[in-house]
Structure formats: structure tokens, C-alpha cells
């Protein structure tokens with residue numbers, strides 16, 4: 001079977017992790033610091049503060065901005081559940097906007113229509129590796145005096161007009177095992193603000209500024225050197241990984257260009273897509289379940305990111321702190337998306353197999 005993700009590590013990663021084990025410094029230490037410096041470089045930000053996972057990175061981002069009960073955060077409903085869990089964890093209200101069908105990201109006009117005096121932040125999700133329209137979102141944020149927290153969990157190294165993911169406000173990234181860069185579990189927050197970076201370092205370490213000097217209610221959000229050692233060698237090769245993923249995306253886009261019942265993903269002008277996922281949308285005439293089964297029958301495992309909107313689950317559908325705007329694009333898309341394997345380990349013959357299986361499945365998954 002060809003899978004959506006394939007994890008394996010080279011000798012350099014093994015040596016890097018082994019070095020930490022042998023050093024005896026397995027908790028947060030010099031490797032985390034090195035990782036933070038390298039990641040800030042990648043994201044072209046002044047600071048990067050590493051945390052234990054992407055969800056706590058979102059939570060800490062909101063916390064450090066003082067967002068909580070009574071505040072509203074506008075985000076996309078077409079995302080991983082962590083986005084909304086993070087907002088609700090702070091006590092704030094999640095306001096769900098619509099997405100646009102070009103990049104599957106939060107829609108600029110929809111954001112504008114949902115701003116109230118209680119709005120404190122916009123939390124766009126850069127889905128599948130392509131950034132939301134941050135140029136316009138930044139204008140809205142400035143005009144209405146709102147914070148920006150980018151959920152960049154899927155978009156390490158992506159950019160728009162040459163400006164990097166995570167550089168527009170606070171950027172929250174994940175290094176979970178399936179992401180483009182991984183520490184198994186891990187997260188990081190990028191910022192250009194010195195005092196926010198400083199506060200985040202205190203927040204992640206029990207609110208402690210120096211030994212036993214507690215200045216805020218903190219938590220243990222720390223990453224370990226073992227985790228950092230896993231990802232540092234990946235960072236050095238990451239540009240090559242992005243290039244291979246882009247190549248794979250072009251290959252599949254070309255191979256599938258004559259499939260009338262599939263909408264293939266594109267990199268919009270001015271944006272650098274890092275192809276975390278290659279997500280197609282099936283036209284209404286196709287049955288997704290049948291399509292997925294056909295793909296599996298041809299040896300290809302696909303992913304569905306995401307089968308439902310975050311507010312479609314019963315626990316959030318009538319939640320007092322989850323407010324739903326018009327989400328018609330998001331609703332339509334959630335029923336139709338399928339993500340094909342795109343990862344950098346794929347060979348050209350595997351890409352050919354994926355393309356063939358997709359064409360076969362397109363022709364054999366009609367509703368009737």
C-alpha cells in the first residue's frame with residue numbers, strides 16, 4: 001500500500017538523537033535553543049519559542065495576548081479540532097467564518113462580516129501547506145486593532161508575497177509525527193515581539209522568570225532536547241523536501257488535468273505552497289466513500305482532512321461559546337475532499353500508480 005505519510009529517519013537524525021542521550025541532558029536544554037534559532041531563521045522572525053505540542057502552542061499564543069472569557073476569536077471551521085479546542089481552552093468564544101474555494105482557507109469577506117466589539121483576534125489556519133490571504137487579513141487586523149494568531153501547523157516555510165507563515169503576528173506550528181517537520185510531538189511559536197517572546201518563555205516554564213521567581217500563572221509547556229535533536233537535521237534538508245513535494249504536486253496535477261470530476265489543488269499567485277497535503281475535491285456526481293474504497297483497492301490509502309466541520313460534532317454544535325457564521329463553502333467542501341499521498345519519499349513509479357488509481361476511481365465512483 002502507498003500511504004499518505006511515510007516516516008523514516010536517516011543516520012544524521014539517529015546520530016543527533018544519540019548525541020543527546022549520551023550527553024545526559026534529555027530535558028529542555030541547548031538543542032531546544034538551537035532549534036529555536038534555526039526555526040526563527042526559517043520563518044524569518046526575530047524569535048521562536050518551542051513548546052511541547054501544536055495545541056499548547058495555540059493555547060499559549062492566545063494566553064500571552066490576554067485572550068479569554070468574553071473575547072471572540074474568528075477562525076475557520078474547516079480545520080483540525082485542535083484549533084477550536086485551543087480557543088475554548090482559554091475561555092474565549094470561537095467565531096466560525098466561511099472559507100473560500102481557491103485555497104480552502106478562511107475567507108476575507110466572511111471575516112469582515114463577523115467582527116464585533118468583542119473580537120480580539122483572527123486565527124487563520126494555513127491549511128494543507130498554503131497560506132491564507134494574510135495580506136488582506138493583516139489589513140483587517142490593523143483597521144480593527146485585532147491580534148493575529150496564525151495556525152501554521154501544516155505550513156512550515158510557506159509564504160505569501162515573500163512573507164513567511166508565522167511572521168504576521170504570532171505563528172503557531174506543530175511538529176506532530178505527520179507534519180512536514182516532526183519531533184513526534186512538538187510545537188513552536190514565532191513572533192517579532194521581544195516582550196511576547198520573553199513572556200512565552202516564562203509561561204511555558206511554570207511562570208518562572210528566574211529560579212523560584214514566579215511572575216505569572218504558568219504551565220509546563222516545555223519541549224525536550226531529544227525532540228529538538230530529531231528535527232534539527234530535518235531543518236537543514238527541508239528546502240529539498242519542499243521541492244520534492246512541489247514536484248509531486250505538479251506531477252499529479254498534470255496527470256489528473258483531464259479528470260473532469262476532480263478539482264485539483266493549485267498554488268495561488270504570490271504564494272509558496274509547501275504541500276503538506278495534496279487535496280482534491282470530488283464533483284457532486286462522485287460518491288466519496290466509493291472513491292476511497294476504489295483507491296484502497298488499487299493500493300492507495302488516501303486521507304480525508306476533514307470529513308466534517310469542527311462545529312458538526314455534537315459537543316460543539318450547540319455550544320454556547322461556538323458561534324457559527326455562514327459556512328456554505330466549508331460545508332460543501334467537507335463532503336468532497338480527498339487527500340492523495342504527496343510525501344517526499346514517493347518514487348516516480350509510485351506517483352504514476354497514484355495517478356492511475358485516481359483516474360480509475362474517478363471513472364468508477366459515480367453516485368448511481
Ligand SMILES: *Cc1c(COP(=O)(O)O)cnc(C)c1O
Pocket residue numbers: 053054055056079080082083125151153154174175176185186187
Ligand atoms: C496538527 C494540527 C494542530 C495541532 O498540533 P498538535 O501538535 O497535534 O497538537 C493544530 N492545528 C492544525 C491545523 C493541525 O493540523
